Amino acid sequence: MPSGQVIRVRREDDGVAAETLRDGIRQIQAELKVTPEFPPEVQRAADAAAGAPRLPDVDRTDIPFVTLDPPGSMDLDQAFHLDRDGDGYTVRYAIADVAAFLEPGGPVDTEANLRGQSLYGADSKIPLHPKVLSEGSASLLPDQVRPALLWTMTLDAAGAVTSTHVERARVRSVAKLDYAGVQQQLDEDSLTGPYADSVRLLRTIGELRIQQEIQRGGVSLPLPDQEVEITGDRWRLAYRTLLPAEEWNAQLSLMTGYGAAKLMLGAGIGLLRTLPPADPRDTARFKRATLALGVPWPEGMSYPDFLRSLDPTEPKHAAVLVASTRLLRGGGYLAFTGAPPEHAEHAALASPYAHVTAPLRRLVDRYAGEICVAVCAGEPVPSWVTERMPEVPDTMRRTASLAGSYERAILDLVEAGVLAPHVGERFDGVVIDLDDRDQGRGTVTVPEPAVEAPVSGPAPLPLGTDVSVRLTEADVAKRKVAFTL
Structure with a gap:
């Protein structure tokens, strides 16, 4: 899997x-x-x-x-x-x-x-x-x-x-x-x-x-x-x-x-x-991501059937497949x-x-x-x-976390490198998540080039809504990308 x-x-x-x-x-x-x-x-x-x-x-x-x-x-x-x-x-x-x-x-x-x-x-x-x-x-x-x-x-x-x-x-x-x-x-x-x-x-x-x-x-x-x-x-x-x-x-x-x-x-x-079965909060977040990418999850369609309906050759569909991994959290041994x-x-x-x-x-x-x-x-x-x-599950859990950090850091590096020439430009996107402690901060999905990154703006950010965002930071050395509403 x-x-x-x-x-x-x-x-x-x-x-x-x-x-x-x-x-x-x-x-x-x-x-x-x-x-x-x-x-x-x-x-x-x-x-x-x-x-x-x-x-x-x-x-x-x-x-x-x-x-x-x-x-x-x-x-x-x-x-x-x-x-x-x-x-x-x-x-x-x-x-x-x-x-x-x-x-x-x-x-x-x-x-x-x-x-x-x-x-x-x-x-x-x-x-x-x-x-x-x-x-x-x-x-x-x-x-x-x-x-x-x-x-x-x-x-x-x-x-x-x-x-x-x-x-x-x-x-x-x-x-x-x-x-x-x-x-x-x-x-x-x-x-x-x-x-x-x-x-x-x-x-x-x-x-x-x-x-x-x-x-x-x-x-x-x-x-x-x-x-x-x-x-x-x-x-x-x-x-x-x-x-x-x-x-x-x-x-x-x-x-x-x-x-x-x-x-x-x-x-x-x-x-x-x-x-374990998907957390309902992750399911709701994923549904917002599918809206952001222009490939909404139809009401009444099961998760497996929806994923099978996607065409990985379509860039937006490919991005939805990647986003769907959020529903697979909690895996272990x-x-x-x-x-x-x-x-x-x-x-x-x-x-x-x-x-x-x-x-x-x-x-x-x-x-x-x-x-x-x-x-x-x-x-x-x-x-x-x-x-x-008995020790193997803990070893795999620890090293899976390390592997995730390694892959995520490299993806952050690459995303910053891709976006660095476009600082100051505007992008279309959808706010798919809010910070529990600060409703003026969250995560935005941008369909092209299909990245998720932090976004900030007046609280509360319009969750699940089409927005226009400006790229304010894309620092390769810091591996950091940020948008503002």
């Missing part, structure tokens, strides 16, 4: 704006005390582990797995192979086995439990594990034998899951594919090679799983990435629309997360990804043993759910995956998991 957008950078040149962005990101990293570098003892341990993974006995290198990711990605967590099985389907989903490289309590494991998750923003990354592992020996790079957690799921003709199993196995990806290339090949029916039939089924299974989601009353957001285009001393913020192939691929990950949650709930031990927890569901997905498909980038996935392997093998969950499991 995506929780936000990643700002990607497209540079036309390496001029003043590009250097300003790099300087700003370095300052943000210093302020938040995060660094892509690792302590020497952690790096040494990772270098040693990279050449000595624990390879499982089960060999499934005969299956032509492929990875599907953005161009240039090197931390490849997932590889898939899809097949028909009578009227239904078999999905094999290989997940990088990070635990095969780590010693519980060792330097790399200890550092990962501190970092919790990778941080992303613009073209910067603070990785969870040293790159020699996350972009090297543990990554499911093509033509390399890798240890993996191999999930096998059978589906009926309608795409409903009928069985889920996971075990350790050796796998080998035969191709590193990217979304645009796969989308074009599917549209043109030009796929060839040993993985062609498998990749063709991505559309079929992905669309079936989306229908399953609709029937269940859930919604997974097709959130667009935000891209900043840099030319000379100019910045421009734009949305990059997700391709259908990205949504179909995401359904494989979601399906695995549902299966993992079911296994753990049945076994009476696990780590779930949870989300729940560790449990014994009876199933009372509040185990992910409200947006309308199902219990677990994170198990991105262990190179999220700590919790390694723990949850290990539990599922033990459950399927009928073995006790390893002690290193049960001992640390």
Whole structure:
């Protein structure tokens, strides 16, 4: 379930704006005390582990797995192979086995439990594990034998899951594919090679799983990435629309997360990804934001149906999708043993759910995956998991807050850079929120370039009303933007 957008950078040149962005990101990293570098003892341990993974006995290198990711990605967590099985389907989903490289309590494991998750923003990354592992020996790079957690799921003709199993196995990806290339090949029916039939089924299974989601009353957001285009001393913020192939691929990950949650709930031990129902105040705020963007939420239409009605290729619709993440506040992780927890569901997905498909980038996935392997093998969950499991939700909560601060700071930097040449100009917008302590202060949404920023004026500000605002500040160094009514 995506929780936000990643700002990607497209540079036309390496001029003043590009250097300003790099300087700003370095300052943000210093302020938040995060660094892509690792302590020497952690790096040494990772270098040693990279050449000595624990390879499982089960060999499934005969299956032509492929990875599907953005161009240039090197931390490849997932590889898939899809097949028909009578009227239904078999999905094999290989997940990088990070635990095969780590010693519980060792330097790399200890550092990962501190970092919790990778941080992303613009073209910067603070990785969870040293790159020699996350972009090297543990990554499911093509033509390399890798240890993996191999999930096998059978589906009926309608795409409903009928069985889920996971075990350790050796796998080998035969191709590193990217979304645009796969989308074009599917549209043109030009796929060839040993993985062609498998990749063709991505559309079929992905669309079936989306229908399953609709029937269940859930919604997974097709959130667009935000891209900043840099030319000379100019910045421009734009949305990059997700391709259908990205949504179909995401359904494989979601399906695995549902299966993992079911296994753990049945076994009476696990780590779930949870989300409470939306706060009514956030719902009201979001409805005002849809008015501001000229895409009002129709009365009587459900939240999932409204989001599905949006066209991510339309800039205003893309901005609404991004704004809708405000309704997903309160997400967290729940560790449990014994009876199933009372509040185990992910409200947006309308199902219990677990994170198990991105262990190179999220700590919790390694723990949850290990539990599922033990459950399927009928073995006790390893002690290193049960001992640390109660701490994992707090670690993920702490580092999710850090990740949010990192992404928000970079977005503030980019928004200030985009608006800096326009100080003093007027914009149309809508006031979507008021400060509880000062009704003369609030938040305004400006449709173009689709930013939210502080606004001030005579109290009370006209909540939910079309207004004309003047940009009074856009300070890149301070990462600050402000409007007045």
